[in-house]
Amino acid sequence: MAGNILIVDDEPVVIKSCERILQPEGYMVKGSSGAQEAMGLLKNNAFDIIITDLKMPEVDGIELIRWLRNINPSVGIIVITGYPSQESIKDALELGIIDYLPKPFSPEILIDVASKAMSVVKAMAHVKETTEEEEIEKKSMELLSIIEKNKYKPGSLIPVLQQAQELIGYLPPSVQRLIAKGLNIPVSEVHAVVSFYSFFTMKPKGKHNLRVCLGTACYVKRSAEILEKLKDFLKIQQGEITPDKRFSLETVRCLGACGLAPVVVVDHDTYGAVDPVKATEILEQYK
Numbered sequence: 060m061a062g063n064i065l066i067v068d069d070e071p072v073v074i075k076s077c078e079r080i081l082q083p084e085g086y087m088v089k090g091s092s093g094a095q096e097a098m099g100l101l102k103n104n105a106f107d108i109i110i111t112d113l114k115m116p117e118v119d120g121i122e123l124i125r126w127l128r129n130i131n132p133s134v135g136i137i138v139i140t141g142y143p144s145q146e147s148i149k150d151a152l153e154l155g156i157i158d159y160l161p162k163p164f165s166p167e168i169l170i171d172v173a174s175k176a177m178s179v180v181k182a183m184a185h186v187k188e189t190t191e192e193e194e195i196e197k198k199s200m201e202l203l204s205i206i207e208k209n210k211y212k213p214g215s216l217i218p219v220l221q222q223a224q225e226l227i228g229y230l231p232p233s234v235q236r237l238i239a240k241g242l243n244i245p246v247s248e249v250h251a252v253v254s255f256y257s258f259f260t261m262k263p264k265g266k267h268n269l270r271v272c273l274g275t276a277c278y279v280k281r282s283a284e285i286l287e288k289l290k291d292f293l294k295i296q297q298g299e300i301t302p303d304k305r306f307s308l309e310t311v312r313c314l315g316a317c318g319l320a321p322v323v324v325v326d327h328d329t330y331g332a333v334d335p336v337k338a339t340e341i342l343e344q345y346k
């Protein structure tokens with residue numbers, strides 16, 4: 060299979076044409092008539108690329124792209140629109156779309172754009188995997204020694220995971236597989252424990268981890284604006300780390316300090332009554 064593609068367009072004819080053109084090229088193609096439906100599909104399915112219209116009723120394409128960048132930055136995005144405006148194209152480009160396709164487009168152009176986008180997505184995945192695997196490999200001897208010391212102790216899984224996370228900073232699938240093999244338990248058991256406990260993470264974190272609360276008490280006091288300001292200031296999306304690995308940015312649903320809303324936590328320090336400007340000032344003390 061060449062790749063999984065989601066087409067988002069409120070015109071059924073566009074979805075049908077894309078399916079007709081891309082399926083014979085080996086792509087699995089799914090269609091969605093609007094951004095809201097697409098969000099549901101993207102939460103529950105793995106797509107390599109989405110090809111989305113910009114002008115749609117209810118939720119527009121830019122909003123969908125912004126949302127997708129937060130939940131899955133590695134999906135390749137192609138924009139199609141019949142009503143291009145400088146502003147919307149500029150917004151889409153700033154959000155890191157791979158390509159832009161004005162309507163109407165020929166089958167050859169669509170195939171070419173999809174194939175180039177797939178190459179970009181695959182290259183990015185390879186770079187990410189290689190860097191991560193190299194980092195893990197450097198620490199693998201220490202990790203194996205942690206597993207060895209604990210393998211015959213009852214209830215050793217959680218202590219091993221804690222030490223592995225302290226060593227590597229996070230618990231990606233390759234580390235979970237190594238631990239499962241070393242402790243002679245199924246990978247599914249390791250994965251279930253990692254997913255259940257919030258103090259375990261499968262994503263790398265920066266030297267300082269920022270958590271912005273989007274729980275109700277904080278949200279009504281405009282914590283979403285704090286999040287946007289931090290994203291702009293750090294030039295990363297939520298779930299990402301800065302290139303210098305100094306900061307990572309997460310959101311949470313209630314930190315149990317609603318009386319202080321809106322709340323931002325940096326590592327183990329809680330800051331209450333934060334506003335967007337104060338949020339960036341707080342970061343200055345974390346070198």
Ligand code: FES
Pocket residue numbers: 272273274275276277278312313314315316317318320322
């Ligand atoms: S809602 Fe933010 S701390 Fe409770």
